Amino acid sequence: MSKDSAQDKAEAAKDKAKGRAKEAAGAASGDKSKKSEGRKDQNKGTAKEKKGDLKDLTS
16 A cells, blocks of 8 residues: 555655765764765655655556
8 A cells, every 4th residue: 555645755854864964974974975975865765755746646
């Protein structure tokens, strides 16, 4: 069973927040790997958000 758009958007917000925190921590500590991981999490969140938006449009 697939998730509804609200669940996708909630997960997206969580991933984006987690990504921003990781990116900030990486920038503060000079850890390029952590900073990159944070950007990756943010991009994953953006993708989930777009998926939720698409579900809204098709329902």
